[in-house]
């Protein structure tokens with residue numbers, strides 16, 4: 001296809017050639033982050049501050065009979081102990097439905113649900129006060145099996161069904177000559193960002209509150225917090241505090257309302273920091289999934305129909321479950337042409353920990369399943385799995401199972417070809433530390449077998465189903481310096497760098513100042529999720545800068561009596577094409593120029609009762625090839641190499657794109673072989689980094705980037721697609737498939753556990 | 765809460781600690797009492813390395829060290845590895861290699877790599893990976909971090925400028 005460029009890994013220079021688009025411009029916050037001077041939310045400090053803490057339910061399901069705070073309030077240094085009845089406004093909040101209790105009232109619905117909050121002079125005093133609160137519970141048998149949820153008594157007034165989508169596409173009578181069937185499971189994954197939940201609330205004289213918090217979406221938080229405090233939104237001001245990673249776990253409120261209640265009650269600033277254990281209870285997780293599939297194909301490998309039934313466990317509260325199941329359902333069949341489909345997606349409520357957003361958002365679970373099915377189908381057809389995928393992969397103009405035609409770029413075939421054609425650099429490990437089991441040096445080389453496999457996936461970018469998705473940005477150009485205001489949450493992804501690059505590209509300025517992200521200074525930027533901020537807030541910043549540029553040129557044309565058409569902006573100068581007028585930016589903007597804009601993507605539409613409709617804006621494709629070594633005696637896996645190609649539209653900052661691809665792949669490796677929130681009877685058994693294992697540098701292989709496919713996406717700023725999520729979608733599926741290739745086992749569940757390999761769990 | 769005062773030597777400066785709770789960790793005292801929040805608090809259970817500091821040159825998780833037990837030892841934090849307003853070679857390499865995303869793991873990684881390169885300026889890939897395997901990073905997948913180690917190591921061998 002014309003306009004396609006592929007960027008080789010060797011094209012990723014560590015240093016920049018210039019400050020504009022397409023360069024590896026260094027992060028403006030890089031220096032403060034390496035010196036330790038960057039202020040994260042847990043670094044907030046105020047000389048009058050108190051410390052806050054939260055008492056959480058030890059039971060997944062119980063009625064609260066009584067709460068006695070008498071002993072706690074008399075402890076010296078304790079300034080406040082607050083309960084459900086102290087919540088001044090709405091007692092519940094939520095992203096899509098206000099169903100989650102700020103503080104539990106009559107019942108608790110999951111282990112770790114907040115029951116009481118405390119403010120005191122020292123964290124140790126807080127701990128003692130929390131210990132001194134006496135809660136009498138009447139324990140109820142928890143509902144922990146999602147398959148039983150729909151028939152079980154409701155555990156919430158809103159019922160146990162959060163959403164059901166029954167997607168039907170094409171001729172429902174067709175049957176394929178070859179059919180394969182499988183049932184798959186994905187465990188509960190934790191985002192495990194490193195910067196724990198933390199923040200500070202400061203009461204404002206005359207009522208109102210300032211909240212400094214690490215979040216993904218300031219304005220959505222502000223509106224929920226204000227409702228719970230019974231305040232008008234403008235009385236609640238949120239400012240982004242330094243964010244130590246997010247990955248979906250900061251889309252919901254955590255301590256926000258608690259901090260504000262404590263600050264307003266005590267009249268003092270209050271700081272709170274969750275411990276790592278508390279963090280596991282304090283945010284939503286990736287939905288565990290059970291997925292049944294039947295694929296139908298003709299003998300030549302052409303897919304004719306996909307049937308699937310998906311069940312996601314939403315846990316106790318709705319969070320973003322409705323949108324997650326929509327994604328899981330819409331992308332259940334993978335990046336393939338499927339003329340006939342019957343896919344039922346269901347997400348239910350249980351007394352398990354609440355689930356919501358995590359990188360990949362519903363597409364991770366189904367990619368694991370549809371790619372296992374494609375390999376099974378290739379086996380049944382006696383066909384090469386790569387060829388099977390190439391035969392069916394989506395391209396521009398094809399329709400999804402939702403009936404929507406892809407109008408933008410869709411280089412599915414290109415990501416597959418470049419990924420499989422990339423030579424492998426993997427050698428046979430000699431050092432025992434590089435074998436499965438790693439530093440434990442437990443592997444016996446005689447028991448180690450190697451496997452290799454490919455997985456392909458895709459996902460929507462930005463919000464879907466008719467959501468009014470927009471971002472706001474302002475640009476002020478004064479004395480040659482551009483000041484950008486945008487409430488986009490920088491969570492580590494590098495939006496702060498893109499702002500510099502975009503402003504430079506559009507205005508030619510050398511100095512770009514980005515104001516702190518706040519609800520006070522500008523409208524919403526939307527959420528830092530759904531791979532949307534490069535497009536949405538990048539687009540808003542570009543539009544604001546362009547507006548300033550137009551006004552600048554008009555001003556110069558007017559002041560110098562020249563034609564507007566004959567003016568250009570280059571290298572910090574407004575110049576006429578004839579060369580006789582040259583005005584420098586500094587003097588041209590001694591009187592500032594300001595523009596504030598809202599930027600929207602093309603509208604989307606709700607799904608109809610058959611799950612059909614133009615519900616999405618744009619799609620990004622990726623492929624991973626994994627090579628693994630497996631010690632079949634011990635059941636241990638070493639991921640030796642990952643190779644990836646990704647559809648990126650256009651590379652705005654090569655080193656940042658590579659960082660997203662490597663980091664996303666690591667989270668996928670984690671889900672494939674290590675990471676699972678272990679539950680028993682609704683309780684988390686491994687709420688620590690001792691027991692919840694996140695990949696280390698020894699667990700992660702090198703990530704070879706075979707190609708960044710650059711086909712500029714219409715409507716996107718500079719043609720760039722978001723790049724954050726695809727790497728975490730296909731890496732899990734590829735690693736699991738490579739373990740299957742090595743062992744010959746069916747392995748229908750991730751994470752793959754040693755016992756699954758040793759005892760042939762889910763043997764074919 | 766009042767305690768028996770004790771003194772800590774941090775980045776070459778003596779600090780007296782005269783209030784607080786006797787059970788406070790070194791990480792806590794650095795961050796909350798001495799105004800040195802560069803050492804990070806990702807787990808406070810010895811598993812992530814974000815709190816790494818040097819105690820008499822050795823790398824330790826400061827969340828696992830009782831502050832009062834570090835009396836008489838030379839404590840070096842990320843704030844103390846380069847003169848104010850400058851970057852150490854490892855810090856510069858992190859910026860150049862794009863090894864920083866959210867940055868929460870960064871100070872701990874910088875300390876661990878500094879210790880590694882002090883003893884070995886030409887570590888192979890596995891040595892590097894093992895040396896930083898006590899430091900969790902959730903954002904980068906370690907690729908650019910290892911690139912930064914390679915840049916800094918080449919600098920220490922006198923092969924490149926930073």
Ligand code: FES
Pocket residue numbers: 804805806807808809810811812813814815816825826827828
């Ligand atoms: S905070 Fe010390 S090891 Fe994690």
Ligand code: FES
Pocket residue numbers: 194244245492863864865866867868869870900901902903904
């Ligand atoms: S950069 Fe975010 S944890 Fe390492």
